Amino acid sequence: MSETKKASDLFVECLEAEGVEYIFGVPGEENLDFLESLSDSSIKLILTRHEQGAGFMAATYGRHTGKTGVFLATLGPGATNMVTAVAYSQLGGMPTLAITGQKPIKKSKQGRFQILDVVAMMEPITKYTHQLHAGDNIPSRVREAFRLAEEEKPGATHLEFPEDIAEEKTDSRPIAASLARRPSAEAKAVRKAVETIENADKPVLVIGAGANRTMTGRMLRQFIEKTGIPFVTTQMGKGVIDERHPLFLGCAALSSGDFCHRAIEDADCVINIGHDVIEKPPFFMSDAFDDPRACSCVVHISTRTAEVDPVYFPQIEVIGDIANAVWQIKEDIVPQGKWDFARMLEYRQAEHEHSKPLAEDTRFPIFPPHLVQQVRDCMPEDGIICLDNGVYKIWFARGYTAYLPNTVLLDNALATMGAGLPSAMMSAMLYPDRKVMAICGDGGFMMNSQEMETAVRLGLNLTVLILRDDAYGMIRWKQANMGFEDFGLTFGNPDFVAYAESYGAQGHRVTSSEHLTDVLDHCRDTPGVHLIDCPVDYSENDQILNHDIKELSAKL
Structure with a gap:
C-alpha cells in the first residue's frame, strides 16, 4: 500500500x-x-x-x-x-x-x-x-x-x-519522464533542399534562434566545413558557430541595410536554419520580381512549419529535428564549383575596414565601438556576457565576436529591460569557474538593481558594467531620429559606486578610456561582485548606424 x-x-x-x-x-x-x-x-x-x-x-x-x-x-x-x-x-x-x-x-x-x-x-x-x-x-x-x-x-x-x-x-507518486525523440525530416524534402542548394549560384546560411542548440551547432559546423557556404546569424543565433570563422558574414543586428544584409541580398538561395518570427527578420522576401533586394529562394529548416507573413514565405520546408535535418543535407550534398561567394566576403571585409577605426576611438565618455572591443579583449574565450536591453545591444550584437554558444546572452524576443543582472547571476551560479559580466544601461539596471543584494548574499563572482547616459538612450535616439524634440526621457542616477558598496559589492568609476581597460581587468581577476560606472557617448549612433553603414554598404 x-x-x-x-x-x-x-x-x-x-x-x-x-x-x-x-x-x-x-x-x-x-x-x-x-x-x-x-x-x-x-x-x-x-x-x-x-x-x-x-x-x-x-x-x-x-x-x-x-x-x-x-x-x-x-x-x-x-x-x-x-x-x-x-x-x-x-x-x-x-x-x-x-x-x-x-x-x-x-x-x-x-x-x-x-x-x-x-x-x-x-x-x-x-x-x-x-x-x-x-x-x-x-x-x-x-x-x-x-x-x-x-x-x-x-x-x-x-x-x-x-x-x-x-x-x-x-498516496500518488511521481510519474517518470518517457523516452521521446523528435521526428526526422522527410527524405523527399531533404532531397529537394539539396537539389535547390546545389543548383544555386550563391547560397548563404542564416542561423536563427531555433538553431541555438548543442547538437545543431555541431552539425552546422560540419555542414559549413564540407560545403564552404558562408553564414550570417540573427542576434539570438550568435555564437552557434565561432564568429572568427572565415565564412562568418556578420550578425543581423540592424533591421536592414547593414553589410551582412547586403551579403544576403547578393545570395540567390537562403538556407534559413531555426527561423523564429519573434526576431526581427534578418532578410525580406518579396513577390515583386523587380525588387532587387528580394530573396529569390528560401529553404526553411526548422522543427515547425513556417509562419507565413508578407515578407516570409519559403518555397521549400524541411521540417523535423534541425540537427538531424542539417546532417541529412550535409551527407547528401555535393559542393559545387560554380558557387561564388566572393561578393559576400567582400561585404564582410568592408565591415571590418569600417569598424576598425571606430573601435580604436578612445574619446571619453566611452564611444560604444571602443567599449565593445575593450570588453572583448577583457573576456576569455568561454567568458559570458549578459546584455540588458538598450541601444548598446546593437553595438554588441554587431561588434562583439562570440567564440562559443551561449556566451552572448541577449534578448531579441521580448527585449525587456531589467534582465541583464539576473541573467548574469544565473550564469555565475551555473559556471563558477567562468568569467561573467552583466552589461546594462542605467535605465535597465535600476529596474532590478535590488538583486545586487542577492548576488552578494550568494557569494557570486561577476562584474556589472553600467553604461551611463542618464537617459532611456534607445528611445531618446529614436525620438531624435524621427524628428521629435528631446522630451521626457532623461533622469538622474544614484552614485553607483556608493550604491554598490551599500550592498557589500565593490564599486568602480571609469574616468578615461585607458582607465576602463584597467578596471575591466581588475574586476575580471578579483573575486566578488563588482559594479562599474562607465559614462558612454551615444551622440553618433544615428550618423553611424543609420547613415554611414547603410550608405557605405549600399555603394559596394
Whole structure:
C-alpha cells in the first residue's frame, strides 16, 4: 500500500524526479506548505528580491541547460510581478515552470482579497497553465508542464497550487519522464533542399534562434566545413558557430541595410536554419520580381512549419529535428564549383575596414565601438556576457565576436529591460569557474538593481558594467531620429559606486578610456561582485548606424 503524504510533499518529490536543482522566488503565505516541503528536499531555494528577478534567473537556467527552470511566487501581486519573466521565457524559447499560490478553492472566508484569475492571465503567454484541483493530479500535471516546457519550441508553463490542495493527503507518486525523440525530416524534402542548394549560384546560411542548440551547432559546423557556404546569424543565433570563422558574414543586428544584409541580398538561395518570427527578420522576401533586394529562394529548416507573413514565405520546408535535418543535407550534398561567394566576403571585409577605426576611438565618455572591443579583449574565450536591453545591444550584437554558444546572452524576443543582472547571476551560479559580466544601461539596471543584494548574499563572482547616459538612450535616439524634440526621457542616477558598496559589492568609476581597460581587468581577476560606472557617448549612433553603414554598404 502506498504511503500517504501531504500534497505539497508530493509536488516537491515530482520536481526532484524531474531533476530540478533550484527554485527561484519570493514566497508568500499561500506557499508555506510548499516551502516546508521544500526545506526537506534536495532542491535549493534561491530567495530573490523581486519575482521578476527570480523568473529571469529561471529562464537563463533553461537557456543554458535545456532543462526547465522553476520559479515561485504567491497569488495576486506576486503572480502579476511574474508576468514579464514568463513572457520573456515564452518568446525567447527558454523552458520554465512558474508556480503560484492561491487561496483555498474549496472553502474561503476572505472574499476576493488578492484574488485574480491567474490561470486566465497566464494563458496567452504560456504553453500550458493549470490550477491544481486535487493532490492526486499533481504527478500528471507536473510531468505535462515539464514535457511541454522542454518540447520544441521550448517556453513557459504555469501551475497554480491553492493552499488547501497543498495540505491535502494523497498516496500518488511521481510519474517518470518517457523516452521521446523528435521526428526526422522527410527524405523527399531533404532531397529537394539539396537539389535547390546545389543548383544555386550563391547560397548563404542564416542561423536563427531555433538553431541555438548543442547538437545543431555541431552539425552546422560540419555542414559549413564540407560545403564552404558562408553564414550570417540573427542576434539570438550568435555564437552557434565561432564568429572568427572565415565564412562568418556578420550578425543581423540592424533591421536592414547593414553589410551582412547586403551579403544576403547578393545570395540567390537562403538556407534559413531555426527561423523564429519573434526576431526581427534578418532578410525580406518579396513577390515583386523587380525588387532587387528580394530573396529569390528560401529553404526553411526548422522543427515547425513556417509562419507565413508578407515578407516570409519559403518555397521549400524541411521540417523535423534541425540537427538531424542539417546532417541529412550535409551527407547528401555535393559542393559545387560554380558557387561564388566572393561578393559576400567582400561585404564582410568592408565591415571590418569600417569598424576598425571606430573601435580604436578612445574619446571619453566611452564611444560604444571602443567599449565593445575593450570588453572583448577583457573576456576569455568561454567568458559570458549578459546584455540588458538598450541601444548598446546593437553595438554588441554587431561588434562583439562570440567564440562559443551561449556566451552572448541577449534578448531579441521580448527585449525587456531589467534582465541583464539576473541573467548574469544565473550564469555565475551555473559556471563558477567562468568569467561573467552583466552589461546594462542605467535605465535597465535600476529596474532590478535590488538583486545586487542577492548576488552578494550568494557569494557570486561577476562584474556589472553600467553604461551611463542618464537617459532611456534607445528611445531618446529614436525620438531624435524621427524628428521629435528631446522630451521626457532623461533622469538622474544614484552614485553607483556608493550604491554598490551599500550592498557589500565593490564599486568602480571609469574616468578615461585607458582607465576602463584597467578596471575591466581588475574586476575580471578579483573575486566578488563588482559594479562599474562607465559614462558612454551615444551622440553618433544615428550618423553611424543609420547613415554611414547603410550608405557605405549600399555603394559596394
